[in-house]
Amino acid sequence: xxxxxxxxxxxxxxxxxxxxxxxxxxEFAEATGATHPAHTDVAASRNLGHRDVVAPPTFLVALAQxxxxxxxxxxxxxxxxSRVVHADERFTLHRPVVAGDxxxxxxxxxxxxxxxxxxxxxxxxxxADEDGSAVATVVSTLAVRPxxxx
Numbered sequence: 001x002x003x004x005x006x007x008x009x010x011x012x013x014x015x016x017x018x019x020x021x022x023x024x025x026x027e028f029a030e031a032t033g034a035t036h037p038a039h040t041d042v043a044a045s046r047n048l049g050h051r052d053v054v055a056p057p058t059f060l061v062a063l064a065q066x067x068x069x070x071x072x073x074x075x076x077x078x079x080x081x082s083r084v085v086h087a088d089e090r091f092t093l094h095r096p097v098v099a100g101d102x103x104x105x106x107x108x109x110x111x112x113x114x115x116x117x118x119x120x121x122x123x124x125x126x127x128a129d130e131d132g133s134a135v136a137t138v139v140s141t142l143a144v145r146p147x148x149x150x
Contacts, residue, residue: 021100
């Protein structure tokens with residue numbers, strides 16, 4: 001099956017609320033080697049003007065990928081995840097992510113193009129707080145190798 005280009009332009013319903021916790025931030029910071037004390041120490045974070053510990057800039061990768069699964073896991077999309085190469089990912093933070101945030105992701109499939117059999121898929125996850133205020137935008141580009149390509 002080939003990747004279905006008609007998914008370009010599709011917007012999925014907002015995902016479930018994701019609650020950011022101190023522990024999730026600490027675990028992510030530790031896993032990625034982010035050593036700034038504001039990621040684990042409330043006092044250090046508050047000294048910088050945040051209400052609680054602040055997440056590293058790429059913290060929302062897991063939330064974005066969970067949101068992208070709505071599309072990638074849809075059999076009609078034609079994406080065999082075993083053939084996916086992550087080509088690019090960009091994070092735009094509209095404000096810092098801090099413990100206690102309750103976030104909702106909305107997935108947009110911005111583009112699906114076939115080039116020489118290779119499908120290039122661009123998704124955008126708009127992350128907002130419960131009031132609907134923009135928190136971050138995560139743009140990902142996936143390259144989906146054609147069947148028979150080793």
